[in-house]
Amino acid sequence: MDFKKNNQRERLKFVDFWSKYVLGHDDEVWSKQQNIIINSGLKNAYISKKLYMKLKGRK
Amino acid sequence: MKFISTDIIELKRELSDLDIFALDFIRILRKHTNYVIVSGYVSILLGRARVSEDIDVIIPKMDFPRFSYLLKELIKHGFYCLNAENDLEIYDYIKNKIPIRFAEKDMVIPNVELKIAKNRIDEIALKNTITVRLKKDNLLISELEMQIAFKEVVLKSPKDIEDARHIRNIAGKHLNSVLIKKYKGMLRGF
Numbered sequence: 001m002d003f004k005k006n007n008q009r010e011r012l013k014f015v016d017f018w019s020k021y022v023l024g025h026d027d028e029v030w031s032k033q034q035n036i037i038i039n040s041g042l043k044n045a046y047i048s049k050k051l052y053m054k055l056k057g058r059k
Numbered sequence: 060m061k062f063i064s065t066d067i068i069e070l071k072r073e074l075s076d077l078d079i080f081a082l083d084f085i086r087i088l089r090k091h092t093n094y095v096i097v098s099g100y101v102s103i104l105l106g107r108a109r110v111s112e113d114i115d116v117i118i119p120k121m122d123f124p125r126f127s128y129l130l131k132e133l134i135k136h137g138f139y140c141l142n143a144e145n146d147l148e149i150y151d152y153i154k155n156k157i158p159i160r161f162a163e164k165d166m167v168i169p170n171v172e173l174k175i176a177k178n179r180i181d182e183i184a185l186k187n188t189i190t191v192r193l194k195k196d197n198l199l200i201s202e203l204e205m206q207i208a209f210k211e212v213v214l215k216s217p218k219d220i221e222d223a224r225h226i227r228n229i230a231g232k233h234l235n236s237v238l239i240k241k242y243k244g245m246l247r248g249f
Contacts, residue, residue, distance in 0.1 A: 008217055015107075015221045019228035022106040027060055031072035034108055038075040041110030045168040049141055052167045056160075 060105065062233040066202075069192045070104070077103065080169045081114050082196055084161065087136055089199075091129040092118045095185050097201045097209075102222040104191060104200065105229050109218075112168040113160070117181050123150050137164050180209070180246065203230050208242035213249050 022030045047055075061069040074082070081100065088094050096104075098115040121129070130146050133139075141160040143149045152159045156177040162170040176182050184201040191198045200206075203226050210219040227234065 011217065011221060012224060015224045016228060018108050019106065019225050022060070022229060027071040028073055030106055031075070034103075034106060035073055035075040037108055038077050038103070038110045042076050042112075042169055045110075045112055047167055049167045053141060053160075 067190050071194055077169055084171050085198060087132050092121060093185060094118050095188050095199050095201050097184055099222060101200045101206050102225050107222060107225040113170050113172045115172050117174050117176050117184055119176050119185060126150050126153060133161060139164055141170060204235055204238040205242050208239050208246055212243050212246040
């Protein structure tokens with residue numbers, strides 16, 4: 001199995017693991033952990049408007 | 060997370076910065092038009108462990124006076140359009156069914172990608188919504204069967220397949236598999 005397929009399989013395994021965790025815990029518990037990813041991701045996502053719109057293929 | 064009925068989900072999650080941004084925008088938007096949230100943010104709202112820089116929102120066609128009023132309200136509340144500044148120019152995008160993006164002043168990320176319904180699939184998404192009841196407010200998302208079908212048949216990137224898988228896992232027995240099949244049929248060749 002090549003790296004790409006193996007990587008995708010592992011990622012799907014984590015999706016399954018995490019969704020099981022979400023179903024098994026209160027919303028407050030899983031969302032606090034999810035928010036670490038979301039909030040830090042947004043905080044570190046600085047990009048200029050010009051570059052962003054260029055990447056999105058718009059004016 | 061509780062599936063109260065086919066069109067209501069109760070979610071007592073802690074709000075992320077992305078949720079707060081979405082709610083701030085939607086509180087203004089819904090005063091002026093119907094809307095539905097689609098794509099990645101739907102799975103993120105329902106717990107998927109990833110971030111997105113934008114929130115995809117579909118609205119019905121709007122005439123210029125109504126759109127201009129919405130625009131004024133958005134600007135008054137600290138949002139701006141990334142595509143253009145002049146309201147006629149922004150409306151031109153909308154009229155030509157080109158998505159426009161809104162962010163908070165001096166920011167680019169996160170942003171809302173606002174699209175006018177332009178085909179039958181968008182119309183179905185707008186018509187068949189699910190209300191997600193958060194602790195202090197609500198958001199309207201597209202029905203999950205359409206989200207799964209669209210991601211598995213049209214988008215198909217690893218990220219989209221993972222989003223669909225998460226929704227399938229979370230919603231489980233609440234999903235209508237016949238409806239997913241029907242939407243997949245509609246979307247083939249889309």
